Amino acid sequence: MTDSDPRADGGPADSTVAAVFDAVAATAPEIRDALPGRRVESGTENASGESVLAGDLYADELLGEAITGVDGVGSFVSEEREEAVDAGGAVGSGPDDAYAVAIDPLDGSSNLRSNNAMGTVVGIYDAPLPASGRDLVAAGYVLYGPITTMVVADEAGVREEVVERDGGGADGSTVSRSVVEADLTLPRDPTVYGFGGRVPDWPADFRAYARSIEDDLKLRYGGAMVGDVNQVLTYGGVFAYPALRSAPEGKLRLQFEANPIAYIVERAGGASSDGTGSILDVEPEAVHQRTPLYVGNEALIERLEAAVDAD
Numbered sequence: 501m502t503d504s505d506p507r508a509d510g511g512p513a514d515s516t517v518a519a520v521f522d523a524v525a526a527t528a529p530e531i532r533d534a535l536p537g538r539r540v541e542s543g544t545e546n547a548s549g550e551s552v553l554a555g556d557l558y559a560d561e562l563l564g565e566a567i568t569g570v571d572g573v574g575s576f577v578s579e580e581r582e583e584a585v586d587a588g589g590a591v592g593s594g595p596d597d598a599y600a601v602a603i604d605p606l607d608g609s610s611n612l613r614s615n616n617a618m619g620t621v622v623g624i625y626d627a628p629l630p631a632s633g634r635d636l637v638a639a640g641y642v643l644y645g646p647i648t649t650m651v652v653a654d655e656a657g658v659r660e661e662v663v664e665r666d667g668g669g670a671d672g673s674t675v676s677r678s679v680v681e682a683d684l685t686l687p688r689d690p691t692v693y694g695f696g697g698r699v700p701d702w703p704a705d706f707r708a709y710a711r712s713i714e715d716d717l718k719l720r721y722g723g724a725m726v727g728d729v730n731q732v733l734t735y736g737g738v739f740a741y742p743a744l745r746s747a748p749e750g751k752l753r754l755q756f757e758a759n760p761i762a763y764i765v766e767r768a769g770g771a772s773s774d775g776t777g778s779i780l781d782v783e784p785e786a787v788h789q790r791t792p793l794y795v796g797n798e799a800l801i802e803r804l805e806a807a808v809d810a811d
C-alpha cells in the first residue's frame with residue numbers, strides 16, 4: 501500500500517488492477533537501487549533469443565513475486581520466462597474470474613551498461629495469454645529516468661505519477677506516489693519522432709516516411725521503448741519499431757510491449773498501428789510473438805499507414 505493513494509484522483513476502480521499497480525510501484529525503488537551491481541550479462545538467453553542481463557533477471561524475480569501475490573491475478577508471464585506462471589484462479593472476463601498479467605521487467609535493458617533510461621511495462625488482460633490487446637483492462641509503465649515515474653492507463657484515461665522511496669508511512673508504506681498529470685493526453689502539435697532499427701534495414705516505404713517526418717519533427721531516440729514513447733506522450737509525435745527487411749515482424753513483443761503501449765497511447769488520444777490497423781486488433785498467436793509497432797498522434801499514424809500501404 502502507498503501513503504498517497506492516486507485512486508482518490510480518479511484511478512482504476514477495480515481493486516485487482518489497483519493492487520497490481522501498487523505492487524509495481526512498491527517494487528520500483530528496489531529495482532532502481534539494485535541496478536548498479538547488475539549491469540553484467542547473466543550468461544543466459546530469453547525466449548526471444550536475446551542475452552539477459554543480471555538486472556533483467558532481478559527485476560523479473562521481484563516483479564514476479566509481487567504480482568503473483570496479488571489477489572485476483574490468475575496467470576503471470578514475462579519477457580524473461582518461457583511459459584506463463586499459474587498464479588491460482590481461472591483467467592477470464594467473468595465477474596469472478598482472475599486477470600492475466602504480462603510484463604517486460606526491464607525494457608531497454610541494453611541501456612543499463614551505458615546508464616541511460618529504462619523501464620518496466622505492464623499489461624493486465626481479462627483473457628488467458630496470449631491475448632488480444634482488446635482484452636486489456638489496464639496497462640502502464642515505470643520509467644527509470646532522472647525521476648521514477650509511473651504512467652497508468654485504464655478505462656478512465658491515463659495518469660502520470662512520481663514514485664519515490666518513503667521512510668515508511670503510518671500504514672507501513674515504503675513508497676509514496678503523487679499524481680503529477682491526472683489526465684495525460686498527447687499534445688495536438690507533435691514535435692518529436694524516434695524510430696528503431698538500422699536505417700539500411702528499413703523497407704523503402706518506411707524510409708520514405710521517415711524522410712518526410714524529418715522535415716517536421718525533431719529526432720528523440722534513446723533505445724528504450726518506454727523512454728522513447730514517454731517523449732511522444734509528453735511532446736507529441738511518433739515512435740516506431742518498424743518491420744525490418746531482415747525481420748518483417750520487427751523486434752517488439754505483442755503481449756509485453758506493443759499491446760500495453762498501444763493501449764496507453766490510444767487512451768491518451770493517440771493511435772497505434774502494426775502497419776495496417778490498430779495494434780489492439782493484432783491476432784494473438786504466441787506469448788513471445790513479435791510485431792512492428794507504430795504509435796503517436798493520429799495524423800502521423802494515418803500518414804504512416806498510407807505510406808506503407810502504398811508499396
Ligand SMILES: O=P(O)(O)OC[C@H]1O[C@](O)(COP(=O)(O)O)[C@@H](O)[C@@H]1O
Nearest residue numbers: 606607608609610696697723724725
Ligand atoms: O537496439 P535497437 O535495435 O534500437 O532496439 C531498441 C528496442 O529494443 C528494446 O530495448 C527491447 O526491449 P528489451 O530491452 O526489453 O528487450 C526496446 O526497448 C527498444 O525500443
Ligand SMILES: [Mg+2]
Nearest residue numbers: 604607608757
Ligand atoms: Mg522491452
Ligand SMILES: [Mg+2]
Nearest residue numbers: 579604606607
Ligand atoms: Mg526487457
